[in-house]
Amino acid sequence: xxxxxxxxxxxxxxxxxxxxxxxxxxxxxxxxxxxxxxxxxxxxxxxxxxxxxxxxxxxxxxxxxxxxxxxxxxxxxxxxxxxxxxxxxxxxxxxxxxxxxxxxxxxxxxxxxxxxxxxxxxxxxxxxxxxxxxxxxxxxxxxxxxxxxxxxxxxxxxxxxxxxxxxxxxxxxxxxxxxxxxxxxxxxxxxxxxxxxxxxxxxxxxxxxxxxxxxxxxxxxxxxxxxxxxxxxxxxxxxxxxxxxxxxxxxxxxxxxxxxxxxxxxxxxxxxxxxxxxxxxxxxxxxxxxxxxxxxxxxxxxxxxxxxxxxxxxxxxxxxxxxxxxxxxxxxxxxxxxxxxxxxxxxxxxxxxxxxxxxxxxxxxxxxxxxxxxxxxxxxxxxxxxxxxxxxxxxxxxxxxxxxxxxxxxxxxxxxxxxxxxxxxxxxxxxxxxxxxxxxxxxxxxxxxxxxxxxxxxxxxxxxxxxxxxxxxxxxxxxxxxxxxxxxxxxxxxxxxxxxxxxxxxxxxxxxxxxxxxxxxxxxxxxxxxxxxxxxxxxxxxxxxxxxxxxxx
Ligand code: FAD
Numbered sequence: 338x339x340x341x342x343x344x345x346x347x348x349x350x351x352x353x354x355x356x357x358x359x360x361x362x363x364x365x366x367x368x369x370x371x372x373x374x375x376x377x378x379x380x381x382x383x384x385x386x387x388x389x390x391x392x393x394x395x396x397x398x399x400x401x402x403x404x405x406x407x408x409x410x411x412x413x414x415x416x417x418x419x420x421x422x423x424x425x426x427x428x429x430x431x432x433x434x435x436x437x438x439x440x441x442x443x444x445x446x447x448x449x450x451x452x453x454x455x456x457x458x459x460x461x462x463x464x465x466x467x468x469x470x471x472x473x474x475x476x477x478x479x480x481x482x483x484x485x486x487x488x489x490x491x492x493x494x495x496x497x498x499x500x501x502x503x504x505x506x507x508x509x510x511x512x513x514x515x516x517x518x519x520x521x522x523x524x525x526x527x528x529x530x531x532x533x534x535x536x537x538x539x540x541x542x543x544x545x546x547x548x549x550x551x552x553x554x555x556x557x558x559x560x561x562x563x564x565x566x567x568x569x570x571x572x573x574x575x576x577x578x579x580x581x582x583x584x585x586x587x588x589x590x591x592x593x594x595x596x597x598x599x600x601x602x603x604x605x606x607x608x609x610x611x612x613x614x615x616x617x618x619x620x621x622x623x624x625x626x627x628x629x630x631x632x633x634x635x636x637x638x639x640x641x642x643x644x645x646x647x648x649x650x651x652x653x654x655x656x657x658x659x660x661x662x663x664x665x666x667x668x669x670x671x672x673x674x675x676x677x678x679x680x681x682x683x684x685x686x687x688x689x690x691x692x693x694x695x696x697x698x699x700x701x702x703x704x705x706x707x708x709x710x711x712x713x714x715x716x717x718x719x720x721x722x723x724x725x726x727x728x729x730x731x732x733x734x735x736x737x738x739x740x741x742x743x744x745x746x747x748x749x750x751x752x753x754x755x756x757x758x759x760x761x762x763x764x765x766x767x768x769x770x771x772x773x774x775x776x777x778x779x780x781x782x783x784x785x786x787x788x789x790x791x792x793x794x795x796x797x798x799x800x801x802x803x804x805x806x807x808x809x810x811x812x813x814x815x816x817x818x819x820x821x822x823x824x825x826x827x828x829x830x831x832x833x834x835x836x837x838x839x840x841x842x843x844x845x846x847x848x849x850x851x852x853x854x855x856x857x858x859x860x861x862x863x864x865x866x867x868x869x870x871x872x873x874x875x876x877x878x879x880x881x882x883x884x885x886x887x888x889x890x
Contacts, residue, residue: 340365343656344430344445346420346592348372349379350642351623352451353401354649360410362657368412369443371432373419374474377403382642384478385501388485389508398475423448423596425616447618447656450593450606451649454586454624454640463557468565469580472501481579488563490514490578496554496567498525500672502583506546507675509581516546517575519567521553521584524890526679528668530686532799533679533719533733535888540677586640588625601627603638610662611655612648620656622648631665632684632730632751633692639666669748671741680744683731683751686721697724698797699784700881702858703777705739710769714738717884720747720757720781727756727789732781743777757785784859793866796853796877798886801828812851812877817865822857828886836861839868846874855879855886 343359345352348370356370370377378401386392403414415432421440422431430448433440456471458464468488470481484490493509495502498520509516518541524531525538525548541548549569558566560576567575588605599607599615605627612620623645630637644666654661669682689696699720704713716736722729732747734740750759760782767774775783787793804811814831816823823833834842836856846852852874856862859882869876879886 340367341446341656342367342444343369343447343449344443345370345449345451346430347451347453347623347625348377348414348416349381349451349453350645351453351649351652352449353378353406354646355449355451355620355622355653356406356412356414356649357410358650358653359656360412362653362659368410370406370412370414371418371420371430372414372416373435374476375416376475377401377406377414377416379475381473384472384475385504385508387478388472388481388505389511391508391511395475395479420592423592423619425596425619428618445618447620449649449652449656450614450619450621450625451623451645452589452592452625453645454588454638456582457585457587458582459584461554461556463559463565464582466557466559466565468563468578469557469582471582472505481581485512485514485579488578492564492575492577493517493579493581494519494567494575494577495581495583497583497585498522498548498550499527499583499585500670502581503672503674505581505583506541507544507673509579510544510546510675514578517577518546518548519552519554519569519575520548520550521570523551525550526672528670528685529679529681529733530719531890532885532888533717533735534890536677536717536735537674537679540675544675586624588627588638588640590625593621593625601636603627603636605636605638610664612652612663613655620652622652628663629665630684630688631667633688633694634665635692637666637668639668641666641668641670643669664752667748667751669744671744676737677735678737678740679733679735680740681731681733682744682748683729684721685731685733686719689721689730694730695724696721696730697785697788697795698722698880699781699788699795700859700885701777701780701784702881702884703775703780704773705736705777706771707769707773712738715884716740716743716777717881717888718743718777718781720760720785722757722785722789724789727758727785729755729757729760734777739772739777746778747781757782757789761786784863787863793863793870794877795880797880798889801853801879801886802889810850812853813847814879815846815852815854815865817854817856817861818883827883828855831855836865839865843869843872843874848874850875852876853879856882858882858884 380398406412406414417435493514556568593606601607606621624640671680714737718734721731765776814828816831817836854862866878
């Protein structure tokens with residue numbers, strides 16, 4: 338049988354994975370990778386840390402070179418080569434060598450598109466001024482480093498509070514710059530729910546980052562010397578030595594669109610579960626494709642390295658006749674923000690509301706390892722689950738230690754269609770320095786199960802906050818913490834009755850009025866709810882205790 342000629346457009350996460358896997362499966366195929374930039378298979382995810390000087394040696398970001406692809410995989414990689422056009426009838430592509438300007442025509446049996454996503458560049462006045470950068474590849478980070486060094490940058494403005502923006506905030510701070518973060522939305526980290534982010538704002542403040550929410554940029558103007566004036570929606574003008582634009586990415590679909598391939602409603606290239614486009618000879622992977630959200634089933638764009646790599650491998654499988662299929666993307670992600678970790682998997686509450694999917698939620702505050710062993714840190718974990726069958730729909734967590742490990746466990750549980758009962762039953766590593774006999778994952782399962790089994794009626798702080806006078810008789814808010822703990826953080830009008838005295842003072846509580854009980858993190862109030870319920874009171878537990886209340890925006 339004649340060998341296949343397989344051409345790949347884009348040689349980083351999805352494209353490079355695909356090329357290497359293809360060779361492992363098919364020793365005969367002719368495999369070519371065309372990459373517009375000077376490098377292949379570089380670590381985009383490490384770029385912010387090179388800008389911050391954490392990864393000092395640039396070479397460490399190059400995971401493979403064209404020579405390695407040639408020697409190890411017999412794959413020909415052509416860097417500084419841009420694919421400009423696809424002729425589907427003739428099964429050819431037009432490729433321009435960006436160094437010589439020469440264009441050649443390359444025939445293919447199979448074409449794989451892995452062009453990624455480009456940073457969004459809105460047409461704002463002054464957006465092309467020197468000193469404004471976005472970050473996608475090594476050339477960008479070289480430019481950022483050169484500019485910062487040349488102008489001894491002290492004032493940085495980062496526009497956009499998503500992953501890349503926040504990583505740049507941390508790294509510029511690390512370099513000793515004063516950083517202002519501008520975010521048009523009323524929260525940073527849009528994939529997370531807003532009440533999870535209070536510790537992130539605290540950490541940003543503690544690191545002297547000036548965070549300005551609900552405030553976008555309207556224009557840029559040249560300032561004195563090399564500086565820029567960043568004009569904000571609230572009319573303020575910020576002086577900056579350097580500006581980073583990190584306001585999102587858009588799938589690179591120009592080639593696919595011009596070739597008449599189907600583009601999905603989200604703007605990504607449409608593919609089936611084998612990563613095949615509307616043309617059976619063309620596959621597409623990575624940030625450029627529209628994926629199915631694993632939880633909601635809706636079309637989505639989730640530009641992350643893990644899915645891109647897995648899709649590259651899977652496309653190679655499909656090209657070589659294997660049966661693998663892609664399960665969809667659930668948006669498992671993690672961010673380091675100074676000493677904090679923020680992580681999430683599956684759907685957020687926002688997403689579930691948009692998808693009109695019923696859900697229940699629980700908040701737990703648990704130590705990452707046994708509290709009696711030195712160095713234990715509390716994490717806040719939010720679990721979203723289906724009220725009918727307990728299927729886990731999503732989780733988010735924030736804390737200083739062990740956050741990624743818990744979200745990884747729940748991510749796997751979501752993949753396997755697990756329920757809160759499975760979290761309750763999970764058997765996870767435990768010794769005092771690593772975890773707890775009741776791990777935060779188990780705790781989330783226990784609390785969710787209590788809700789599903791109707792052992793406790795929960796009410797959320799946001800319900801208390803949004804209560805109106807017309808909502809009927811106000812509940813009695815009962816605080817079961819010890820008086821010394823209540824301090825400034827207490828609900829106006831709440832009654833304090835410590836858990837230890839509850840059984841002997843039941844006659845002080847109303848039987849004809851609903852009681853909403855809370856404590857510090859939700860554990861003692863759960864015990865109190867059980868006592869009150871079994872004594873005939875109408876009681877609800879304010880989920881997650883005062884710690885969750887204080888986190889509300
Ligand atoms: P890319 O890796 O972007 O590769 C596409 C390549 O195709 C590009 O190099 C481009 O030059 C080339 N190309 C495009 N069009 C053409 C053409 N016509 N001809 C030739 N070549 C072309 N994800 C995480 O999960 N975790 C992280 O911590 C994380 N951090 C990140 C930090 C930064 C600064 C950036 C930019 C991204 C980060 N990501 C992270 C996202 C992750 O890097 C991407 O999801 C992933 O690289 C997508 O892979 P891809 O193959 O689709 O596209």
